[in-house]
Amino acid sequence: MSTEGWQLDNFDLDRFVRQTLDEDLGVGLPGGGHDVTSESVIPPDARFAGTMDSREAVVVAGLPIAAAFFRALDPTTEIELLADEGAEVAAGGDLLRLSGNARALLTAERSALNLVQHLSGIATLTRRYVRAMGESRCILLDTRKTLPGLRVLEKYATRVGGAQNHRMGLWDAAMIKDNHVAVAGGVTEAIRRAREAGVERIICEVDRLEQIEPALGAGATHLLLDNMSPAALRQAVALVAGRVPTEASGGVTLETIAAIAATGVDFISVGRLTQSAPAADIGLDFILA
Template identity: 45%
Template sequence: MKVIDRKIREALREDIGSGDITSQKVVRPNTKALGVIFAKERGILCGIDIACRVFEICDPNLRFDKKLYDGGEVDYGTTVATVTGSARSILKAERVALNFIQQLSGIATLTRRFVDLVAGTGVVILDTRKTHPGLRELEKYAVKVGGGENHRMGLDRMVLIKDNHISVGGGIDAVIRRMKGEWFEIEVKNLHELKLAVELGAHRVMLDNFPLGEIKKAVKLYKGRVELEVSGGVTLENVRSIAETGVDYISIGALTHSARAIDFSLTLKPIERRR
């Protein structure tokens, strides 16, 4: 929570700066209001607790009521939360809260589309490290909300030998022998490299940008002997065909680097004082 709070505070500082000069000029300090956060298109909600925390940090006296939880389906007009209290405070927190919900819901929605397309095949949809700087933890959380799973969180979590490691490390044979029996994954470009990796003891092999026909050959030759992961060139149009080959994992960078935000809005109305 401390890490998330720090990111929220940074986002609020970025947006508010020295103060919301518009609200200070046109909204009276004692004005109370009710804000309704709602979806403007179909998608999977993600980030509602982050939004709640944005309002809490901005003003602890605000009341935030969740109407839907992460993973829930939304459509145009679906109310996901209400917030009550100082109108000025709500206006200060509004944009940051919506930005978090929109971005994370976009990732969760795109992930769900991929997951639904491979349903019944047994394949696991994975994300990658292609995340926006500083937002990896949140974006990978959104992938899980959408039904996918996380690949390594960072370089310190798992050995994944990629093409540049092989290039500067002396070749596949040399880099694998340095592993000395430890668990690792290695990226390969063709069936020849795959054969060598399996023979040298790879535990998981990433088939990088393999054509569909080569993926099928890889599965026929090595299914059960090594975990097989497909990466590169995966789209909504071809993911089902790839999954049906029998591979174990499909990793998709687009889940986090290219997901389109889902549109949410907040409407604000004054709360009339009782006379």
């Protein structure tokens, strides 16, 4: 499997790799700019070979990015990807095999592992939520609850796990929530202002059934049904009657998502996918080549 051609829209992989490595190496800091341990302990011409493997069952995400870390410090590094992005790998399964300059591989190791552990953790949890929904037409969405600077990568990992992306940021849709409503003076007024500003996608959060008709009448194009019980969600879906997409959100767990999906909502958004997914247990062991 090759890493050539792998890219993400609106993401500069080379810059991300360089900035991450510079941070770890202390570039620009007094005494920084190098790996003290590897330079003092490892001969400059030593070569390592290694295998990245999973110590638990995971959904794989981030291997092409890991490869970029190693190649950034040793362009001649030989890398073989042993699993596709999105593949389900059992505990003990090999993910990546590589060989190259020992100093370079050791310097890049932590950054590469951190990234694969984090993204695979997100993809693995996302796949669990998708499966927990059962046989449903409902679609799982992520949220903006991402780590600063990592949104594109974390939302990539949710796609790998089987979800769809919600808003990528504050720019691609209006989401009118309770604080916006409070300042604007009501749901109708908040939506009216968004429409007058020329916003096409207007998502409006409602937490009571009586807010639905005013929101639809004012021109909302998507309703976020916040923290409603399955019974209330069924009522809401019936009231909306297919006029706009409906999205359930708030307090969704692996234990409750199937019941929520069965209410007929079009989407379910889960902040935990990116906010608190545990890192996957993935390791990398080197030997002298």
